[in-house]
Amino acid sequence: MVELQQGTGKREPDAGFFPPAGPRTIEVTHVSKWYGDVVAVADVTFAVGPGVTGLLGPNGAGKSTILKMLAGLIAPSIGTIRVLDQPVRANPALYRRIGLVPEQETIYPFLTGREFVRLNAVLQHLPDPDDATTRAIARVDMLAAADRAIGGYSKGMRQRIKIAAALVHEPELLILDEPLTGTDPLQRLQLIRLIRELGAEGRTVIVSSHVLHEVERLADQILVLVNGKLAAAGDYRAIRDKMDEHARRVRVRAADPRRFAAALIQLPTLESVHIDGDALVVETNDVRSFYRAVPKIARDQGIRLYEVTALDDSLASVFAYVTAR
Amino acid sequence: MMSLSRRAPILWLTLRQFRAGRATWLAALFAATPILLAVIHRLGSRSVSDAEFLANLFLEVLAPTVVPLATLMLATNALGNELADRTVPYLLLKPIARARIVVEKFLASALVTSLTLAVGLLVTWAVASSGAERSSRMLAALLGGTLAGMLAYGALFMLISLLIQRALLVGIIYALIWESALARFIPGVKLLSIRHFSQSVFVRLLDDPTVTLDRALQLPSALAVLVVVTVAALTVASLLLRRINAA
Numbered sequence: 070m071v072e073l074q075q076g077t078g079k080r081e082p083d084a085g086f087f088p089p090a091g092p093r094t095i096e097v098t099h100v101s102k103w104y105g106d107v108v109a110v111a112d113v114t115f116a117v118g119p120g121v122t123g124l125l126g127p128n129g130a131g132k133s134t135i136l137k138m139l140a141g142l143i144a145p146s147i148g149t150i151r152v153l154d155q156p157v158r159a160n161p162a163l164y165r166r167i168g169l170v171p172e173q174e175t176i177y178p179f180l181t182g183r184e185f186v187r188l189n190a191v192l193q194h195l196p197d198p199d200d201a202t203t204r205a206i207a208r209v210d211m212l213a214a215a216d217r218a219i220g221g222y223s224k225g226m227r228q229r230i231k232i233a234a235a236l237v238h239e240p241e242l243l244i245l246d247e248p249l250t251g252t253d254p255l256q257r258l259q260l261i262r263l264i265r266e267l268g269a270e271g272r273t274v275i276v277s278s279h280v281l282h283e284v285e286r287l288a289d290q291i292l293v294l295v296n297g298k299l300a301a302a303g304d305y306r307a308i309r310d311k312m313d314e315h316a317r318r319v320r321v322r323a324a325d326p327r328r329f330a331a332a333l334i335q336l337p338t339l340e341s342v343h344i345d346g347d348a349l350v351v352e353t354n355d356v357r358s359f360y361r362a363v364p365k366i367a368r369d370q371g372i373r374l375y376e377v378t379a380l381d382d383s384l385a386s387v388f389a390y391v392t393a394r
Numbered sequence: 395m396m397s398l399s400r401r402a403p404i405l406w407l408t409l410r411q412f413r414a415g416r417a418t419w420l421a422a423l424f425a426a427t428p429i430l431l432a433v434i435h436r437l438g439s440r441s442v443s444d445a446e447f448l449a450n451l452f453l454e455v456l457a458p459t460v461v462p463l464a465t466l467m468l469a470t471n472a473l474g475n476e477l478a479d480r481t482v483p484y485l486l487l488k489p490i491a492r493a494r495i496v497v498e499k500f501l502a503s504a505l506v507t508s509l510t511l512a513v514g515l516l517v518t519w520a521v522a523s524s525g526a527e528r529s530s531r532m533l534a535a536l537l538g539g540t541l542a543g544m545l546a547y548g549a550l551f552m553l554i555s556l557l558i559q560r561a562l563l564v565g566i567i568y569a570l571i572w573e574s575a576l577a578r579f580i581p582g583v584k585l586l587s588i589r590h591f592s593q594s595v596f597v598r599l600l601d602d603p604t605v606t607l608d609r610a611l612q613l614p615s616a617l618a619v620l621v622v623v624t625v626a627a628l629t630v631a632s633l634l635l636r637r638i639n640a641a
Contacts, residue, residue, distance in 0.1 A: 142483055143639040159636050165489040173480045177407070179414035184399075191403045191490040198400070234484070 079199055090120050094242050094273035095139060100148030102134050109134040111297040112148075117275055121268035123288030123305065124277040130296040132277040133172055136246050139275065140142075140169045152242060165193060168235030172246035172277075174227055178220030182230040185219060186237055193238035200260060205237040206230075224251025229260070236267075243267060245276045249283050263284050317356040321349045321366060322376040332370050336362055350380070404485065404495055408472050408502035412467060421507055424515035426466035432522035446521035448532055448597075449605040451518070452539060457593045461511065461540055462569035465547040465575035468507050470562050472499040473631075474555030482640050493632040496552070500628060505550050511540050543592025546620040549589065549627035556634045566615040584609065587625065591616045 095117040102110040110131040126132045138142045138150055141157035141164075145305065150156070155163050176185060186205055190198035202313060208213045209229040214222070219230065228248055235243060245264070249257050265288055268274045278284050285305060293301040321328040330342050331347050338355035353359040367374040399406040412418045428451055435447045442450070473496070476482040485495050519533050547569075554562035554568075573587040584590050590609075594616035597607045611619070 071573075137640070140483070142486065144637075161489050161491065163489075164487050167487065169483060169487050171480070171483050175479045176482055176484075177411070177481060179410055180407075187404055188399070188407060189484065192485070192490055193401055194489065263582060 080284045084213065085214055090168035093118055094153060095196075095275070096141070096149075096150045096151045097135075097206035098151075099122050099137075100150060102131075102138060102143070102146050109297055110135055110138070110145075110322060113294075113297075113299045114148075115292055115299060115302060117290070117292075119271050119273045119289040120290065121264060121274045121276060123291040124275060124294065125278075125279070125281070125291050126340075127279055129295040130279075132279075133246055135294070136275070136277055138246050139163055140167065141243055142169075161195050165238065166241045168238065168240035168243045170228070170231045170235045170245045170248050171245075172250075176219050176222065176227060176231060179218060181204065182222070182226075183215040185230060186215075186234045189234040190237045195238060197236075198237075201237050205233040208236060209233045216312045222369065225253055225256040229256065230259070232263070241272055243272055243274045245274065245280070247277055249278065249280070257283075293339075300351070317353055318380040319351045319353060319356065320345075320360060320376070320380050321351055321363065321374070322347060324373040324375070325351070328370065329367065329372050331364050332372075336366075338362075347351070348376075402501075405502045405505075405587075408499050410504070411475065412468060412502065412506050415471065417467045417474070418506055418510070421464040421467040422510045422514075424460050424467070425510040426517075427460055428514055428518040428523060432518040435522050436524075437558070444527040445529065445532060445602065446604070448519065448522055448536065449600065449602070450595050451522070452536055453593055453605075453607065454585065456515075456536070456540060457543060457589050457596070458574045459569070460514075461491055461592065462547050462573070462589070463566070464511055465503075465507050465544050466551050466562065466565040466569065468503040469500075469548040469551035470555040472503040472563055473552055473635075474561050477556070477640070478559070479567055480640075481585075482638075486635070486638075486640055491632075493628075493637040496628055496632045497636060498551075500549060500552055503552065504545060507548060508541055508546055511544060512537060515540060516531070531600065535596050538599045539592050539596025542595045542617060542620050543588055546588045546591070546623040548633070549624040553627040553631045554558035557637065561585045588620065590620050591623075594621070 093116040094117075097113055097115050100110060100113050101108065112137065113131075115129050124132050124135065136145070138145050139152060139157065141150075141152075141160065144158050150158070152163065153166055157167075159161060166316070183202060183206065187198050187202040192202045192204075195201045203212070205211050211226065211229050211233060214226060219227065222230065228251060232248060236244075248264070249260055252260060261283075264274055264276060268288075276284070276287055278287070282333055289305060290303065291301075292299060293307045321329070321333075326344050326347060326349050330344060332340055333339055333349070333351060336353070336359065338353050338358055340352040342349055342351045346371070351359070356379065363377055364374060431451060432447075435442075435444075474481075476485065486492075515536050516533070519528075519536060523529065523532065551561065551565045554564055556565050572583065573589045577584040577587050577589070590607075591611065593607050594611040595613060597605055597610050598613035598616065611617075
């Protein structure tokens with residue numbers, strides 16, 4: 070595993086990622102999970118403390134399997150998982166302190182949003198389930214649609230009502246499996262704000278996603294899973310900084326590509342440039358200074374700039390980077 | 395309904411599931427089948443007495459097919475659908491005993507199945523018998539034998555739905571092949587079938603010397619076996635739910 074944190078966390082014996090000193094809500098020790106011959110999770114060790122932690126990985130990396138094991142829904146093939154200092158499997162009393170938003174969209178379509186959240190409140194033995202229900206629904210901004218049947222909800226509304234149901238008992242640990250799937254940009258913004266608020270309140274929030282920029286806005290700490298293995302872990306900015314130290318490819322579309330290429334070649338951070346149709350593909354070893362320089366050069370040269378797009382600013386490139394190290 | 399949703403939330407949820415799904419209609423369809431036979435009996439030549447018709451109806455149609463199939467529809471649906479639809483985490487990730495989930499699910503399925511079967515039986519009894527032949531003892535025997543069988547089948551089928559994805563198919567095979575076909579040819583199988591015990595309950599409650607059943611158990615023994623099967627199946631289901639991998 071590559072550890073990309075910058076002096077905040079500590080590396081403990083036997084590999085794995087451990088957060089800085091402080092409470093550890095989740096401790097995963099040498100956990101593997103396989104289904105027949107297929108290995109879903111391979112010897113993963115990490116710990117997570119309060120705040121928001123992103124679990125990042127491409128589809129099929131094992132994120133949902135890990136989250137289900139953290140919630141006690143499935144048992145690891147080997148290894149141990151402790152949540153809030155207790156074994157999580159076959160320990161129903163612990164669920165008073167845990168909330169899970171599962172990935173699957175299916176919720177009881179015949180219930181209204183309010184009935185669904187209230188059902189969760191009653192099953193959590195809350196003294197005033199109606200009040201808790203209203204507060205949780207208000208928190209995800211769903212009061213207006215709360216009395217409509219879930220079967221008629223959009224994807225984003227279903228995600229929000231699932232989050233309300235997971236929040237209704239104010240859990241210390243919140244596990245969110247791809248919570249932003251299907252939400253529109255405004256809903257996404259609201260949910261990101263909510264998730265950050267929950268982390269700031271001192272709860273432990275673990276959020277999975279396969280979308281890099283989502284995690285960038287959500288979490289400070291990340292765990293990167295590739296092929297069931299923990300490929301990187303630590304501070305998100307450290308990963309970005311490390312990535313920025315390596316050559317990155319950028320596509321630039323401008324009015325006069327040949328003249329613009331001749332102007333760009335003067336940049337000391339430029340490693341190569343070639344013309345690809347009406348665009349330039351540039352390789353730079355300092356993408357941030359390149360982004361700052363491009364508009365200035367275009368203005369100085371009087372060349373209209375249409376587009377600047379990072380070609381490898383994707384999750385795949387993060388994985389390629391962390392796995393190549 | 396609001397207090398039920400607070401006192402027995404899983405029972406309430408399951409009743410709402412049944413109201414929204416097709417399983418209740420299928421169970422009602424099976425439960426209504428004997429009414430058609432009663433109408434034919436009423437309109438027919440009346441070569442057998444009403445009591446004889448109703449006794450044969452229970453022993454040959456209700457106990458072997460109608461009761462298990464109507465029960466199967468709802469009992470496999472109650473927990474099986476939660477697993478198939480992946481909604482079961484909403485129940486499992488709660489600080490409640492697994493036995494409570496199983497028992498409330500079972501009670502919901504038993505409540506709806508017994509209501510549909512009871513309505514079907516009541517109408518069948520009213521249509522098939524008339525005048526002096528309309529016996530409340532016959533009605534009690536029909537209801538008693540049906541209810542006893544339904545409870546044991548319900549617990550068993552719910553357990554099967556936790557073990558096997560195609561619980562409906564397995565339940566049909568169990569009811570129609572194991573209990574009906576094999577029991578005819580292999581004597582020992584009969585004593586391992588819920589049907590035989592529910593038939594025993596019916597025969598003993600009816601207490602009519604003209605209605606007999608090969609190797610019929612006494613009423614306490616038959617009821618005891620059915621209770622043991624029900625409790626054992628629900629206990630195993632609760633234990634399974636503790637260890638289940640809800641992937």
